[in-house]
Amino acid sequence: MWKSALLLILFSFNIKSDLPDLNAKIITYVDSVMGKKVDRGECWDLAAGALAYSGAYFDRSSMKTVTIYGRKLNPKKEDIIPGDLIQFENIEMKWTVGNTTYSAAMGQHTAIVYKVNDTGDFEIAHQNTSDWGKKVGVSNFNLNHVTKGKVMIYRPIKEKG
Numbered sequence: 001m002w003k004s005a006l007l008l009i010l011f012s013f014n015i016k017s018d019l020p021d022l023n024a025k026i027i028t029y030v031d032s033v034m035g036k037k038v039d040r041g042e043c044w045d046l047a048a049g050a051l052a053y054s055g056a057y058f059d060r061s062s063m064k065t066v067t068i069y070g071r072k073l074n075p076k077k078e079d080i081i082p083g084d085l086i087q088f089e090n091i092e093m094k095w096t097v098g099n100t101t102y103s104a105a106m107g108q109h110t111a112i113v114y115k116v117n118d119t120g121d122f123e124i125a126h127q128n129t130s131d132w133g134k135k136v137g138v139s140n141f142n143l144n145h146v147t148k149g150k151v152m153i154y155r156p157i158k159e160k161g
Helices: 002-017 021-033 043-054
Strands: 071-073 085-097 100-118 121-126 137-142 146-155
Touching: 021 043, 021 100, 043 085, 043 100, 043 121, 085 137, 100 137
Parallel strands: none
Antiparallel strands: 071 146, 085 100, 085 146, 100 121, 121 137
């Protein structure tokens, strides 16, 4: 039993040590608040807390524009890694498992990539959801299921530049 726990700890450490420093700190922060309400429990409160904890740049200069969390990534050309931030804008999703077709929608929502399962397939940490209410939880998000709207992914950066 203790060998399994030790392997899990070492595996988790290796994953974080392979990440850029800011991304690793963001995942450390998410781990520390998992299952808890961050600030007022709004989705972007989790991102703001993670960015403040890590010392990363965060531009929220205007509520009329999209919040900027760092360097915008192109998921078709760049790897997405744990600790990257996602901003959803009026997305619709559709996917099929077996004989069942599912659909979902999100207005404006913010999440953090918690784990990468495959290209475009992530576990995301977020709060203010129908599953966990105002507490931080993790769910699956597959970029390939998006049929409408914008999904912007950002790599945390130290300062604007």
